[in-house]
Amino acid sequence: MTEVKYFTEKGLQKLKEELDRLKSVERPAISQLIADAREKGDLTENAEYDAAKNEQAMLELRISKLEETLSNARVIDEKQLDNKKIAILSKVKLKNIKTGSEMTYTIVPENEADIKAGKISVNSPIARGLLGKKPGDITEIKVPAGILSFEILDISR
DSSP states (O other): OOOOEEEOHHHHHHHHHHHHHIIIIIHHHHHHHHHHHHTTSOGGGOHHHHHHHHHHHHHHHHHHHHHHHHHTEEEOOGGGSOSSSOOTTOEEEEEETTTOOEEEEEEEOGGGOBGGGTEEETTSHHHHHHTTOOTTOEEEEEETTEEEEEEEEEEEO
């Protein structure tokens, strides 16, 4: 059974562009490498040919996985999300109760997570602990390093 994956409009477009690049740029480049290696003679002892064939197999696997992901992709409709509670695509301002430090995270689909950009996966322990909470709520979240207590300061989109 295939799993439905959720994307933002931007995330889905990025995936489509990657698939297009793999098919239109990478695939012909690898085909050329294979052709060049074939011209060098005996294929049984041709390391370049073997490497190019392996690279081609990896590329075709990646293309296949992207096509499967795209066939099961669903775009998140931001208009249908509740702005009063934390949900996917919420921008959440938190305060760590113990340290007093404040941080802001955006909860995004798993494949769009980028911690450096402040985007955490909806499947991460912190995001799962925040889902459904409102500003003013205090929540304890179990993370690999222990239990963290956060106060939700603000939610936005």
